Amino acid sequence: MSDKGKRREGQENAVFVGRRPTMNYVMAVMMVLNKGVECTVKARGKAISHAVDICEILKNRFLKGVEYKDISITTEVLTGEEGRQNNVSSMEIVLSPPE
């Protein structure tokens, strides 16, 4: 995925869900899980539904045995272009690889 440059250290095993096609993200998550490590799927705002779809498709169709280790939701404060602060819901889904 071409947004690699944006990633911070310690987030190599995280996938940030945005507006790309669903299967791009399914593949990205699968690549992480196939290394035998946990993968954190992160999304904000409207992309949260998309993230849930991605995890369910992966779990039901591509990698049987994947489990949800943790699902958490929180609010992030983003500062807009005009300096205004916006609250945006965000979600993190931690997937554990099949045994």
Next chain:
Amino acid sequence: MSDKGKRREGQENAVFVGRRPTMNYVMAVMMVLNKGVECTVKARGKAISHAVDICEILKNRFLKGVEYKDISITTEVLTGEEGRQNNVSSMEIVLSPPE
């Protein structure tokens, strides 16, 4: 809320999130939690992001002390009008009332 007729038994403490304004659902959830019982917020498909927003707004602005007891995601199979089967992601968020 006027969709009361649709509710099944045992779901009096559940709120189904759809396309109505956010605050309608926040109020509905608050009414359940104010009885001192748990409330389950349910949503499908695109409404999942909406449900997360509702829970976060309630937790951060209206009822401090509310906790997420459980968050689960799954896939439901819905049969469409033409008999076609569609997979739809669904989410359930169980909120526990403030102590």
